[in-house]
Amino acid sequence: MSQTSQPAFNTTPTVLALIALNVGIHALRLLLPDQWSMIAGTVGAFLRPGSWAS
Secondary structure, eight states, X not given: OOOOOOHHHHHHHHHHHHHHHHHHXXXXXXXXXXXXXXXXXXXXXXXXXXXXXO
């Protein structure tokens, strides 16, 4: 299978992934308002080590 390098086919998966991530985050915030700060803190600690240890 030869892949054609067209910008539309290259950027679409990334855009869809970002949209899905956004929707998932908003869904978590709506469904789990109490645990959201804990989840955000845990994810933030993994993404940016040291930034949450203030």
